[in-house]
Amino acid sequence: MHDEPIMDVAHLGHLEVLTPRPEESLRFFVDVMGMTESGRKGDSVYLRGWDDYECYSLQLTAAKTSGLGHAAFRARSPQALERRVAALKRSGLAEGWHEGEFGHGPGFRFRDPDGHLIELYYETEWYRAPEALRPALKNQAQRFPGRGVNVRRLDHFNCLAVDVRENREFFERYLGFRNTERIVLDDGTEAGMWLTCTNKSYDFAYTREAHGVRGRFHHITFALDSREAILQAADVFLENGVFIETGPHKHAVQQTFFLYVYEPGGNRVEVANAGARLVLAPDWQPIVWTEAERRKGQAWGLKTIESFHTHGTPPLPDRHGDELVAGVDDLAGSGIAS
Amino acid sequence: MHDEPIMDVAHLGHLEVLTPRPEESLRFFVDVMGMTESGRKGDSVYLRGWDDYECYSLQLTAAKTSGLGHAAFRARSPQALERRVAALKRSGLAEGWHEGEFGHGPGFRFRDPDGHLIELYYETEWYRAPEALRPALKNQAQRFPGRGVNVRRLDHFNCLAVDVRENREFFERYLGFRNTERIVLDDGTEAGMWLTCTNKSYDFAYTREAHGVRGRFHHITFALDSREAILQAADVFLENGVFIETGPHKHAVQQTFFLYVYEPGGNRVEVANAGARLVLAPDWQPIVWTEAERRKGQAWGLKTIESFHTHGTPPLPDRHGDELVAGVDDLAGSGIAS
Amino acid sequence: MHDEPIMDVAHLGHLEVLTPRPEESLRFFVDVMGMTESGRKGDSVYLRGWDDYECYSLQLTAAKTSGLGHAAFRARSPQALERRVAALKRSGLAEGWHEGEFGHGPGFRFRDPDGHLIELYYETEWYRAPEALRPALKNQAQRFPGRGVNVRRLDHFNCLAVDVRENREFFERYLGFRNTERIVLDDGTEAGMWLTCTNKSYDFAYTREAHGVRGRFHHITFALDSREAILQAADVFLENGVFIETGPHKHAVQQTFFLYVYEPGGNRVEVANAGARLVLAPDWQPIVWTEAERRKGQAWGLKTIESFHTHGTPPLPDRHGDELVAGVDDLAGSGIAS
Amino acid sequence: MHDEPIMDVAHLGHLEVLTPRPEESLRFFVDVMGMTESGRKGDSVYLRGWDDYECYSLQLTAAKTSGLGHAAFRARSPQALERRVAALKRSGLAEGWHEGEFGHGPGFRFRDPDGHLIELYYETEWYRAPEALRPALKNQAQRFPGRGVNVRRLDHFNCLAVDVRENREFFERYLGFRNTERIVLDDGTEAGMWLTCTNKSYDFAYTREAHGVRGRFHHITFALDSREAILQAADVFLENGVFIETGPHKHAVQQTFFLYVYEPGGNRVEVANAGARLVLAPDWQPIVWTEAERRKGQAWGLKTIESFHTHGTPPLPDRHGDELVAGVDDLAGSGIAS
Incomplete structure (x- = not known):
């Protein structure tokens, strides 16, 4: 008889995204994406989609460059959190407990093998x-x-x-x-x-870093209700001069109907x-694409x-300092809106 | 050989709608419907959808009661306007030229047999x-x-x-x-x-007044791009406490996908x-419903x-004076949002 | 510290629906709903939506009357199935193992307190x-x-x-x-x-039987991808003379965008x-509607x-025998399509 | 005072499209596009969308190669037809009356300056x-x-x-x-x-032939009801192994939401x-794109x-004979469905 699945992680809770242009990034997420500010603390502004049940799903932090601050998952129960912390401590990648964060209780932090900072917590503020x-x-x-793209929730x-x-x-083992x-x-x-801890077909994905640099971020995704809502979003982005990288179209992998843009800080x-x-299916077998x-x-x-395959945040270190906000400056001239 | 069709009226241009609650009505059309103010003159505010090519499609006029101020159609050419004015003068219902209106040139005004005030003009301001x-x-x-219902244009x-x-x-003859x-x-x-002067299956409709009162108004309609946009509008109305009378659903007649609400002045x-x-089809034969x-x-x-079948604006005159804003007060308590 | 949630049931697997008009019901599910037949055995035809991963999600069984044959849930693992069987045996409502069914392994059957027959299984045929x-x-x-309503999967x-x-x-306890x-x-x-064992906000619901009769069925629901797809379904039903009971509209409870019809056997x-x-949220608190x-x-x-509030299947026993297919005969004359 | 607009052409009536693979093309238009056969005559099959009011909007004709047979417009009235015929006779490009066609009365045929065959008629069969x-x-x-793409009407x-x-x-002058x-x-x-004779923003378009060959065809377009319907069409094409050239996406010119495929005969x-x-607007001024x-x-x-910019039908004559069905053979290997 096979091992039983571990069901200890409930869902993705929030992402901390770094931006060198905090004011413009904030305006993008509030005015264009239609998110709501639910608090501020230090260099961070906390934002939410209208269907996020916790206080926030996006922590936007002013920083020297762009990229991922940390990603946080909520455990299914206090016991589940304890079990995962015990496992993570055996992994050699644990960083330890982190307290006093806005909107949720103690979080246990660790690094994935590529160096991204990840957090697991249970207690949260509705x-x-x-x-x-x-x-x-x-x-x-x-x-x-009823404002801009009206994103529903972090996806x-x-x-x-x-x-x-x-x-x-x-992520499978621990x-x-x-x-x-x-x-x-x-x-x-x-x-x-593509990995999941829910009935969504994925809660996050990792794709190959072709430049040998560790810890880079590819994108954050918010859910909308329909493909029509994503087409409407494309028009809202167009009207607001937001750089559209690709889409709307349907991925073959996971069949996601997608639309990618760059926010003012350069993050996708x-x-x-x-x-x-x-x-x-509790025993879903991975689809392997050649x-x-x-x-x-x-x-x-x-x-x-x-x-x-190349644009990630922060930008690659071998580029000049003034390109740390890459994506926006480089591409600003190519939008039909400009 | 049949007579040739008269092609002198190009399209519906704008409606003047009366409201006893001008500030609230304005907020409804701007904040909820997503219209844009393009001017003010006297007791009127002029509003437009983002796809209306003329300056405005809605003239919102402060008044003692609700209802239709006038409806205006644009002629296809100066010659077409002249021909129709000549015909209208023979009808016995002509009122004469009306000048100095915001956003368009001289308009010829007349009454339909039920007493509604109608206007025909050619010169206009893009x-x-x-x-x-x-x-x-x-x-x-x-x-x-990207605000509220985002109405496209007057329909x-x-x-x-x-x-x-x-x-x-x-309307057919003249x-x-x-x-x-x-x-x-x-x-x-x-x-x-249902009558048309375009390729739309109707530009206006008249339905039976069951109470013997002349000149009443049933509703004004704005076009959205998709049925999904109308479902989204229903949510926007719900969230803003706007009274939804009926819909979304599909009419059998004309197959219009509809959603009816009352604006704060009581107009549908x-x-x-x-x-x-x-x-x-240039020779479309009327569909007759039994x-x-x-x-x-x-x-x-x-x-x-x-x-x-009963609610029109202004409200029926045998009702009390304080019910002139009917629809809103009567129905306010029934909304789930209240 | 609270008890940990039981995560032993993975999802709703299939429903057995009874029909006194098996040929017409089959045509409805295949031609109008766009389902695919995946097998036959005894008095049953097995049907599936294009996104159901198991062999079937609907077992359509010829019977004297309409209603629910049984509902089946898939357990998360063999161990999970064992745990639930042990619990059910304590409930006093267990019926015992049932083998040899089309498309899945041994199922443990039991009655809910109202008398509906429910089944739990793990082994299944993809x-x-x-x-x-x-x-x-x-x-x-x-x-x-690309046929009819194109239902995606059992919901x-x-x-x-x-x-x-x-x-x-x-259902909570056991x-x-x-x-x-x-x-x-x-x-x-x-x-x-409304109860769930997944991230869907419900996998089934029970509503009050106002007539004191036990074991009746209210409806089976299939998922479509968008609200627009449901509006298109309404047109497909209209064109095929299927009785539309209510909708499309949005439920306040669960916010489901719904459309209800009766299949030829009378089931909703x-x-x-x-x-x-x-x-x-793993600790979602029930929303209580007054x-x-x-x-x-x-x-x-x-x-x-x-x-x-009244129509369920089978029809109420105090009605005449020839009304056992109620809903269809009673209502056939009211459809505009007839 | 300006000249009055000529309003003599009512709308695009039908296209005759040539195919070297008549059986496969017919299966494409009926099974995938969801059109209905309304008649056959000689080498032609006549097809219609469910909202076309005339007998047909597509005449599919077996031929040695692909391309446009002819395009036909319906005049607004018998008098309008006479006026246009008189004008066309002055153009030097008239071919003369053509009678006995399926589904409509006498048509007057002429060539546009590039050599495409065009027809104008009034009498028609509903x-x-x-x-x-x-x-x-x-x-x-x-x-x-409720079959495949369910195209509504010729656009x-x-x-x-x-x-x-x-x-x-x-086309403007005559x-x-x-x-x-x-x-x-x-x-x-x-x-x-892009030219129009209706309130649609265009009824046909001409784009530049870069290869100096006259009389070639770029594409035929059918209207669907919503952008969601076009996304669904993309899935239907994908499932049926139809080559998708580009889209779905939104054109900047005319803002059309588009999806282009090649039918088995090679026509786009x-x-x-x-x-x-x-x-x-009756006095719309052309938008000029640089x-x-x-x-x-x-x-x-x-x-x-x-x-x-290159693929048109028939294929360019300097290519080998067996490539007259180009597009399909060349591209068959590139579809993910193959």
Whole structure:
């Protein structure tokens, strides 16, 4: 009889994203993405989508450069948190408890093998909407804003990793994430992997870092309700002069309907349709995509854009200092809106 | 050989809507409907959807009660305007030229047989978006606002009439409108008629006034791009405490996907999906719906709501003075949002 | 420290639905709903949506009357199945193991307190599409059919129960289902409850049986990808003369975008948008709706249709024998399509 | 005072498309596109979308190669037809009356300056649906099929022309079409132009033939109801192994939401969202796009695909005979579905 699945991680809780242009990034997330500010502390502003049940899902932190501050998952119970902390301590990658954060209780921090900082916590503060943001229906966290893209909730994130397989096995072994899809190149190298702890087909993904630099970030993704909402988002981005990197189109891997833009700090942001696609099978076997299959491009034939394999945050260190906000300056001239 | 069709009226230009609660009505049209103010003059504020090519499509006028101020159509050419004015002068219902209006040239005003004030003009002022509202694509009048319901453009209006047939024949004879659908009761009475001067299947409709009062208004309709946009509008109305009278659903007549609400002044407002349905046939024969057919309700079976046959603006005169803003006060308590 | 949640049930697997008109019901599910037949055995035909990963999600069984044959859930692991069987044996409602069923391994059967037959199994047969139904994308179970309503997968079901609370507590205690929303009347009676074992906000619901009859069925629901797909379904139902009971509209409870029809055997069938709404919180507290709140109708104001409280399958026993297929005969004349 | 607009052409009626693979092309239009066969005559099969009011909108003709047989417009009245025939006779490009065609009365045929065959007719046969295809709503031509892409109606076509401007001026002068948008290169050459005789923003377009060959065809377009319907179409094409050239995406010019595929005979076919965008202004001034503006790609940044400038039908004559069905054979290996 097989081992039973570990069910200790409940869901992705929030991401801390770093930005060298904090004011412009904040305006982007509030005015264009339609998020709501739920607090400030130190160099950080805390933001939420109208369906996020916790206080926030995005911690936007002013920093010298762009990239991921940390990613945080909520454990399923206090006991589940204890079990995972015990396991992580055996991993050699534990950093220890981190307290006093805005909106949630003690978090246990650790590094993944590629060096990204990850946090696990259980205690959390449920969002209580102020009068002006109270929804009409009591089973909803916050009023639908009717502003810009109106992102619903945090959906997933994507990091780059020099060794994708090593990172996958780390998250599987120590945290119980399940791998639903992956890309394996002809030489056996793993070029991408998608992991889940929920019925969503992935809660995060790691794709290959082609430049040997560790700890870089690929994108953060917010869920919208429909593909039509993503097309509307494309128009909102166009009107606001936001650089659209690629999409809207449908990924072959995971079949996500995607749209990628760069926020003013240079970080890649995706809006995607979570849709009705769920992985319900408890014994789902990973879909393995070959190099030849991936060469065919996205679901409806769009070729994968080159920058998707190169642009990450922070920008590569061998570039000049003034390019630390890359993506925005480089690409600003190419938008039809400019 | 048949007479050739009269093609002198180009399209519905704007409606003047009266409101006893001008500030609240303005906030509704700007904040909830997502319209843009393009000017003020006297007791009127002029408003537009982002795809209206003229300066405005809605003239919102402070008044003692609610209802229609006037409806205005644009002629196809100066010569077309002259021809129609000559015809209208023969009708016995002409009122004469009206000059100095905001945003367009001289208008010729007349009454339909039920007493509604109608205007015909040719010269007009094209909208020129200020810098902040300039669209990314040069073939668009104004930036997509990303606010509330984001109505696209004025689509049509609906008046009540004591004698529907008399009004239909007036618009057909003197202005060349074509009747695409109508409802004829078992006793031969015409209960509704839909007229067009474009490829839209109707530019306005008249339905039967059951209370013998002349000149009342049923609703003004703005076009949205998709049925999904109308469902999103329903959520925006819900969140803003706007009274939803009926819908979203699909009319059997004209197959319009509809959603009806009351603005703060008491006037009924519809958002509808213009969609891909067009009447392209130059010799379209009117669809005649019988009483039995209409008894079946709307396309997917929704029963026509009773207030749809009774609520018009201004409210019926035999009601008390303080009920002149009816619809809002009466119905305020029934919204789940309240 | 609280007890840890029981995570032993993975998801709803399939429903057995009884029909006195097996040929017509089969045509409905295949031609109108767009399902695929995956096998036959005895009096049953097994059907699937294109995204169901198991062989089937609907067992359609010829019978004297309509209603639910049984509902089946898949356990998360063999150990999880053992634990639940042990618990169920203590409940006094166990029926015992049931073997030799089409498409899955041994199932443990039991009755809920209202008498519905429920089954729990772990071993299952994954669907293998024949050449003609092989999808273009390898992460999909079956080719998208492009036929009728194109239902994606089984989503949930709804039973009637004389004592709703008793049934909720049974499923919570013995199977670990979590209650996300419920309706409690002013006298404390529970009128409806929604339970989940996944991140969907419910996998099934029980609503109050007003006629004192046990074991009746309210509806089976299939998921579609978007609200637009549900509107398209409404047109497909209309064109095929299928009786539409109510919708499309949005429920206040659970915010489901719904559309209810009756299949030829009389059973109520729903298509709904699973959408992006997920319950991710492991400690979600039930939303409790009061009688006053429910009186307000559905989300956008639609009044709950009367038959929603009365029509269940099989029809009530005090009716005449020839009305056992009720719903279809009674209502056939009211469709505009007839 | 300006000349009055000519309003003599009512709308695009049908296209005759040639195919060297008639059986496969027919299966594509019926099974994948969801069209209905309404008749056969000689080497032609006549097909229709469910909302086309005439008998057919597509005449599919078996031929040695692919391309456009002819394009036909319906005049607004018998008198309008006479006026246009008189004008065309003065143009030097008239071919004369053509009688006995399936589904409509006498047509007057002429060549545009690039050599494409065009027809103008007035008398037509309205479609009468057989019992099995009768719609539920009497204001609809035919039952919604619920099969494949479910195209609604013919929307527009696009030809290639060596001299775009010459062709534009021909259609403006002799037929009264109005130019809504055009592309003018830096050297003054017209690279594309869009003409309308309705409130649709274009009924056909001509783009530049870069290879000096006359009379070639670029694409035929059918209207769908929503952008979501076009995304669904992309999935249907993917599942059926149909080559997707580009899209879904939004054109900057005309803002059409597009999706281009090749039918088995090699002709490019588009499905597009007619949407709520209408040109209502009778004095619309053409939008002129510069070379620099067009270099920016489509609305949301997609680069225009190279084959869009080269692939037309019939294929270029300097290619080998067996490539006359180009597009299909060349591209068959590139689809992810293969």
